[in-house]
Amino acid sequence: MPDLTPRPAEPMPSRRRRRIGPILVLIAVVGFGGWVLSNLRTAVDYYCNVDEVGVRDGCDADRRLRLQGTVAEGSVVASTTRTEFDIEFEGVSVAVRYAGEPGGIFNECIPVVVHGVFDSDTEVFLGDRVEVKHSDEYVSVNDERLTAAEESACSPSA
């Protein structure tokens, strides 16, 4: 027969103790979140810069990449079936061959992200998608600083 003798009740945790639990959980969640954020850097970064190919973790030349650089001035050659141009960043340049006509506000001196792979023989980057990465600057078409802005447009800043 089970022992049915009344036992002394477990003391209720104090209000302070009851509050410590959720605070500890909150600290653990925030700490874990911070750790995840700091370690997700290369996994979450949307693109590799041109100068990072083969240098940065996750930017290996033999895998599919999203490559960011500024379209070099005077490099765009468009035909009916494809568009060829160079993208550059921090003094490093890569030739891009894109099968089609890039959309958005694609132009020379504008930063773009090209999705594709390197041709191992020619080292040309074969893009199958081009996305234009516009800057956080907004300049009026009537602005007197327009000439200066156009002149500096080819200086990569991102």
Next chain:
Amino acid sequence: MTTPTTSRSTGTRATRVIGIAAIVMSAWLSLFGLVLSPADVAQGDAVRIMYVHVPSVWLAYLAFIVTAICSVWVLVARGRVPGVDRVAGASAEIGVVFMAVTLVSGMLWGRITWGVYWQWDARLTTTALLFITYIGYLAVRGLEGSPEQRARRSAVVGVVAVAEIPLVHWSVRLWRSLHQEATVLDTDLDVDIDGLMLFTLFVGVIAFTLWFVWFVLHRARVMALAALVEERSLDEALAERAAEVPAGGQN
């Protein structure tokens, strides 16, 4: 039982003034956004989408912050502040609408400038996550329970969910994104935007803020009326049931 008297409208003189001001500011926004403000040197007329996109996301943030502040109040008062709880809910609802406007206008802007409607980069993904979180918050508000239970439960979600806003805002700094960095809320104080564009943006922020206040006031009052109707229906049902029972008898 006293029957509470209620107005047939959720409007007051204050809401009417706010409503008229919102309409006037929206007209100003249309004038400046579509006619007077200049096109951008790189984006052309596509930049005009900014006057809807940016104010709507700022107001969504504000709405969710209001929800969080009210949620803290609800938790401190242990759910016994129904008016504050209704403002939390109303603000979240309007915030979700503003966030939807942000996502749709951003997609249209992205298609014109980037060349794509959507990409799963850090900013766009965290924004979508914020939107879904607050839809979840609204779902939690609809769960069963007493008004106090529902208020406390949703208040916990309202307080936790607001922590996503800094993540969304800083995502373009934490990670590389297709989305550009902040122009006006730039912590480097390097605000590089044409003066008339900036002015138009602030006209948009004022117009959207007035709409936000107007919608929240009306929605919170509609919620109060709905609660009143629910309470009155319950009272009436109890009274009907009591009338069915013969005096001194059992049924």
